[in-house]
Amino acid sequence: MEQPATLARSAVFAPIDEVGRAEAVTARLEEAIVLGMLHPGERLPAEARLAERFGVSPATVREALADLRDRSLVTTQRGRRGGSFVTLDEADRLEAVERRIRALSSAELADLGVHAVAIEGTAATLAAEEASPFEADALARDLASIDFGDELAARRGVGGFHLQVVALSRSVRLAREQVRFQHADGPLLWASLHDAEERIAARAGGERLVAAIRDGDGARARAEVEAACDRAVRWLLEAKRRLG
Known part of the structure; x- marks a missing residue:
């Protein structure tokens, strides 16, 4: 369906x-x-x-x-x-993801993180200033509803969570840029969620990001976005090295 x-x-x-x-x-x-x-x-x-x-x-x-x-x-x-x-099927999907990683240079993979931080890091800073307690609680509920035990569910949920963070910035331009990023190269950034440990780290990082937004701490919110993107890029670069 x-x-x-x-x-x-x-x-x-x-x-x-x-x-x-x-x-x-x-x-x-x-x-x-x-x-x-x-x-x-x-x-x-x-x-x-x-x-x-x-x-x-x-x-x-x-x-x-x-x-x-x-x-x-x-x-x-x-x-x-x-x-x-x-x-x-799952085997073919994983093979296709590996082809995507091989096809990009290390510099291009790193640039995914730079692009993500440029959009969402700025948006998270604004979200901490703009979001109401009700909106912060709704964001927390959205994060809690993600099934981090399942890779595909985690990817879909994390993508939606990051779009919600950008939406809380109240910036139409940033939201448009995030949508473009999300449907272009952005999803590759979260290929790291293939690993269970990375999914655990993503959930913990999301919880810290929500807390920073709820506390109105823009600098901390941006730092959490930067840390998440850095983890994702390091995973991609290691995967590229491993795949040869």
């Missing part, structure tokens, strides 16, 4: 800048499937709905889905219970 909307999932289906380009739709959906934002067995929104959300024509969506079928990333079924379903 199609999954409910969250901020992180909304980033997957945000409008495509390159209007009319099937390649851009294909790349967006492939990224989301490979990095676990869309999971095996999940039904994608209907073609008309995808076209509306991406801001492209239905013909462009059909072309993109055909490309994804050729790559064995989705299958399409007809009938009342039909639709397009994610088919990438």
Whole structure:
């Protein structure tokens, strides 16, 4: 069945800048499937709905889905219970993530962290100044609801959590930049959540970030974002070294 909307999932289906380009739709959906934002067995929104959300024509969506079928990333079924379903299995997904890591230089991987801090570090500082106690409590509940015992659930949840932090900054521009980052290279930054120890660290870091926002301590909130991004980048660089 199609999954409910969250901020992180909304980033997957945000409008495509390159209007009319099937390649851009294909790349967006492939990224989301490979990095676990869309999971095996999940039904994608209907073609008309995808076209509306991406801001492209239905013909462009059909072309993109055909490309994804050729790559064995989705299958399409007809009938009342039909639709397009994610088919990438876990072994293939992990192999695809490894290919992404190999394809980027160490400098490019490190730049993911720089980009993330530039957006969310600034947003976290503002969120500590702007967020009400009620909003801080809601952020804490969102974090507590994430299943850190499951890798894919943790990736989806952490992505949504970081979008929520940026939203609390009250900056429309920062929110837009975070959405762009989230649906482009950003999810790769959280490939580290493949490791159980990294998921434990991510939850603890998220709790400290929430506490800093609740206390109105912008400097501490930014430092927690920087620490989280530094951990994620170090994991990526070690993975690249290990993969050769």
